Amino acid sequence: MEKPKVATVWLEGCSGCHMSFLDLDEGLADILAAVELTVTPITDFKDYDFPEATLGIIEGAVGNTEQLEILHKLRKKCQVLMAWGDCAVFGGVNTLRNHIPTEVLLTRGFIQTESTVDGVLPVHQELPALLPQVLAVNEIVPIEIYVPGCPPSPEAIAHALQEVLQGRIQRMPTGILHFD
Numbered sequence: 343m344e345k346p347k348v349a350t351v352w353l354e355g356c357s358g359c360h361m362s363f364l365d366l367d368e369g370l371a372d373i374l375a376a377v378e379l380t381v382t383p384i385t386d387f388k389d390y391d392f393p394e395a396t397l398g399i400i401e402g403a404v405g406n407t408e409q410l411e412i413l414h415k416l417r418k419k420c421q422v423l424m425a426w427g428d429c430a431v432f433g434g435v436n437t438l439r440n441h442i443p444t445e446v447l448l449t450r451g452f453i454q455t456e457s458t459v460d461g462v463l464p465v466h467q468e469l470p471a472l473l474p475q476v477l478a479v480n481e482i483v484p485i486e487i488y489v490p491g492c493p494p495s496p497e498a499i500a501h502a503l504q505e506v507l508q509g510r511i512q513r514m515p516t517g518i519l520h521f522d
């Protein structure tokens with residue numbers, strides 16, 4: 343029988359949610375035996391031409407035009423989307439910039455910082471533009487499953503994955519929402 347295909351993306355986040363997934367250690371073997379990972383940063387896959395998949399997993403919020411495009415592409419190709427971590431679920435620490443105009447942010451970061459000499463604003467056709475605000479993923483596309491936490495514990499991630507692989511939407515036991 344063909345295994346369910348799973349794609350994962352790393353948007354505006356620190357990679358900690360994917361690291362928490364890898365922290366499943368030997369538990370990873372069971373999950374990876376049950377699914378086929380397609381596009382994922384774990385394999386350093388950078389082509390976002392997603393194949394059709396049962397499940398798409400998102401780490402990180404959406405703060406620039408490239409992330410916005412990736413999220414829309416993932417939504418189009420996946421039956422179910424799962425948001426991993428507070429950045430994807432709520433916007434997380436990334437939203438600290440939301441009350442500051444992007445021009446002010448970029449000027450401070452690239453020109454005015456005390457350690458910068460002759461700074462310039464980075465401009466290139468391949469550089470994605472910042473969005474005016476960082477958004478949680480459900481502010482852009484419908485999301486079926488949320489796994490909050492910063493990062494979510496490996497147990498919470500495993501529970502959510504096992505539930506969805508058995509055709510259920512998880513009800514997360516509160517005990518595994520904390521990182522022990």
Ligand code: SF4
Pocket residue numbers: 354355356357358359401402426427428429430434435491492493494
């Ligand atoms: S939720 Fe926490 S661990 Fe996950 S990407 Fe955001 S900051 Fe990193």
